[in-house]
Amino acid sequence: MTCDELLELVGEQGARITALGEQIAVRDRQITVMATQMAGLAEVNETLGERLAKLEHVLSRNSKNSSSAPSKD
Known part of the structure; x- marks a missing residue:
């Protein structure tokens, strides 16, 4: 090869x-x-998980495991 x-x-x-x-x-x-979008989505996901846990807790309550009246079941 030449220069x-x-x-x-x-x-x-x-x-x-x-x-x-x-x-x-x-x-x-x-x-x-x-990466910035993922961080934001992770925060939203955590918040939604907390909300879901609270809603599941509320929905799991009935007159047998809380002080609410049987008519509310």
């Missing part, structure tokens, strides 16, 4: 590396956005 061919090859590889670096940066930003 000119090697220089051309190095230039092409440099351009590829630059393009790949830009793609990585885009994906890094996407990952950051998705």
Whole structure:
């Protein structure tokens, strides 16, 4: 391979590396956005789980296991 061919090859590889670096940066930003979204969804999920537990507790109560009147069953 001649010196000119090697220089051309190095230039092409440099351009590829630059393009790949830009793609990585885009994906890094996407990952950051998705991580933020996941954190928000995890908080919502935890809140919904707590609400569900409270509702299940209320629904599980009847006159046999609480002080409510049998007519409320």
